[in-house]
Amino acid sequence: MLPCRSRILLSTDCWNSLLRPCANQFLVLNQNREIRKWRTWPNDWLPFQWKKPELLPGYFDSGDRKEGLNKIDLDQLKPMLKDMKILENAPESVRKMYTLRFARRKELKILQNEEYTRSLPIRRRYLDEDGYEKKVIRLTNTIRHMRKIIREEAPDSAGHKIAVSRFINKRYKFLVELYKMDRETCNMLCEKLEIDFKPPIPYYWPYPFLERKRTIRQTCEKYCKDLKQKKIDEYRAKLEEEQVKFKEEKEKTLQWINQTMAEFKITEDMLQDKQPPLHFLSQYEFLE
Structure with missing residues (x-):
């Protein structure tokens, strides 16, 4: 073994001559190594191409196949004013002010909730107002109503986007609980509301990452x-x-x-x- 001072004085060529031949060759190959070229898999002879799907923002990736509320007749009177006899003989200009055309969006959303509740066989009791089905209906109409606002009126509203994301997670939690309780009712509700619901994957199931x-x-x-x-x-x-x-x-x-x-x-x-x-x-x- 050479002393420390002698090792410092030796040049690189001297060190290469002192090394074993195999190590010397390894150093030469390592210094002149080519840049690695990444080749795509598989070859280009396949009759199709695969592109990574574009990811939607979380407030739009909810599984809803429908946007906005259902179309209704806006020339009809509000439900709470239909039985008023004063409006029967009122002029058309006055009667028009109490139609759904001049109603707030909140009133239209409430009317949509009532229509879904009447049309779907989801009420287990007459006064059942806090079941999972009613919650899913209310949250669905709220999500679609707020997403319409984001698309048309306020595309940069962070408050609406945060609220919609929170409502989507909340609705999914209620759908999971309903799926565990009554699977047929959950499937029927998702079909009528046009929601693509995917039940949760078990914890031992390998999560299918997109590769x-x-x-x-x-x-x-x-x-x-x-x-x-x-x-x-x-x-x-x-x-x-x-x-x-x-x-x-x-x-x-x-x-x-x-x-x-x-x-x-x-x-x-x-x-x-x-x-x-x-x-x-x-x-x-x-x-x-």
Whole structure:
């Protein structure tokens, strides 16, 4: 082992000569290593392309297939004023002021909640106003109402966006509880309200992260399965066409056989015999 002062005085070439040949080669290869090139997987010969889906903001990614409240007749009177006899003889300009066209959006939202409550069989009791179904209906209408405001009137309102995100999480919690209690009612409610509800995954289930390689493999498997099924269907259609032609040819052949049997006076009993009839034997010459 060289002393410390001698090691400092030695140059790099001297150190390389002192090292073992294999280590010297390793140093040379390590210094001149090429830049690693990342290649995409799989190759470009696939008949489809995969692109990562664009992520929606949390206040728009709620599973609602519908935006805004349902369309209603705005020329009708407000529900609480329909029985007032004073408005029956009032002029049209005065009566118009008490229609839904001049109602607040809060009143329209309440009216929408009542319509869903009357149309859906969700009330277990007459005074049941605090069930999970009623909560889901109220939150759904609130979410759609506030998202319409974000899209049309206040796209930069942070308060509305935070409130909608909170209401979405709250509604999902109620739907999960309802799913555990009554699965049929939960599915019926999601179908009527047009909500794509995904039940929670168990804690031991591997969470399906969105990965490019695995997604392309799944897409490739689906493509191969669809291609195989398409070829099977085409072959089945071809066989069905040939089957129709075979039936027609079979009918013609059977008709010709019946005519020939009638012409030569051949019966079914004669065909079942082991030896052919005599008038057939006379047509042939048997060689010994």
